Amino acid sequence: MTLQNVFPWILRAQQEGWAVGAFNANTMEQVQAIVLAAQAEAAPAIIQISHRALTHIGSGNEILGIKYIAAVGKIAAESVTAPVALHLDHGTESEVIQAIALGFTSVMFDGDGLPFEENISITKRLCDMAHSVGVCMEAEVGEVPKPDGKEFDEAAIELTQPDEAAQFVKATGIDTLAVALGSVHGLKSKTVSLDLERLQAIRKQVSIPLVLHGSSGVSDNDIKQGVSMGLSKVNVATQLAQAFTGAVREVLNKDGGLVDPRKYMSAGRNAQMEVVRERIRFIGASGKAK
Numbered sequence: 001m002t003l004q005n006v007f008p009w010i011l012r013a014q015q016e017g018w019a020v021g022a023f024n025a026n027t028m029e030q031v032q033a034i035v036l037a038a039q040a041e042a043a044p045a046i047i048q049i050s051h052r053a054l055t056h057i058g059s060g061n062e063i064l065g066i067k068y069i070a071a072v073g074k075i076a077a078e079s080v081t082a083p084v085a086l087h088l089d090h091g092t093e094s095e096v097i098q099a100i101a102l103g104f105t106s107v108m109f110d111g112d113g114l115p116f117e118e119n120i121s122i123t124k125r126l127c128d129m130a131h132s133v134g135v136c137m138e139a140e141v142g143e144v145p146k147p148d149g150k151e152f153d154e155a156a157i158e159l160t161q162p163d164e165a166a167q168f169v170k171a172t173g174i175d176t177l178a179v180a181l182g183s184v185h186g187l188k189s190k191t192v193s194l195d196l197e198r199l200q201a202i203r204k205q206v207s208i209p210l211v212l213h214g215s216s217g218v219s220d221n222d223i224k225q226g227v228s229m230g231l232s233k234v235n236v237a238t239q240l241a242q243a244f245t246g247a248v249r250e251v252l253n254k255d256g257g258l259v260d261p262r263k264y265m266s267a268g269r270n271a272q273m274e275v276v277r278e279r280i281r282f283i284g285a286s287g288k289a290k
């Protein structure tokens with residue numbers, strides 16, 4: 001299929017109590033792992049590209065990164081019959097504009113650090129632009145921390161305030177809202193629980209589908225509960241990177257003389273595909289694209 005806007009599936013997921021998975025990719029093999037898993041599970045899926053992935057893919061040039069991944073994502077989506085979206089994760093204003101222009105079907109603007117009113121006005125402008133060409137728009141209220149391997153101050157986590165969330169959604173017209181419930185980006189083990197009472201309070205005031213960032217660090221029990229309560233898009237990144245890199249490391253450790261990149265990159269791709277499939281089943285998306 002051509003790249004899709006999978007918002008209709010996210011809405012259906014919200015109504016039925018499951019979630020669409022959004023899976024991060026930094027390389028072509030990781031993109032392939034995602035679409036192959038979606039196909040094997042007959043599930044809608046989202047190829048998700050972060051700001052830092054764009055820098056990597058474009059060798060330091062983010063716009064070149066957007067062009068590369070838009071081309072790779074398009075071909076990957078067309079290689080399967082499952083519905084697949086290409087999503088920009090945590091984009092800046094200019095990256096969101098470029099991603100919309102170059103064929104992404106879903107974008108997230110990260111107004112982290114902006115005053116609330118300014119975040120609203122930029123998000124609204126980008127949202128109108130996205131909707132004019134049928135692209136799904138996500139934004140965030142509160143902040144899921146991005147410690148990037150460094151220590152962070154748990155007390156400083158800005159959890160989403162339900163009334164601010166409601167005001168933001170009403171003022172911007174976004175399709176999905178990322179909420180901060182205690183999860184953290186980049187954690188390597190499932191040590192965090194979610195503030196499910198806060199989720200319930202947000203749910204009372206916000207009717208659009210909600211997005212969980214940082215799911216790799218959240219206990220599976222809380223993810224399951226959260227999905228049933230309206231977290232209808234679940235982002236997975238670190239768990240995939242762990243699977244990919246773990247498999248590559250194993251192949252290289254076994255054969256110190258190995259030089260052919262195909263040997264270890266295909267092992268990484270297979271390992272990531274299995275984890276994407278497991279996550280798709282876990283969040284209840286398996287078979288939903290039949």
Ligand SMILES: [Zn+2]
Pocket residue numbers: 089090144185213214235
């Ligand atoms: Zn995120």
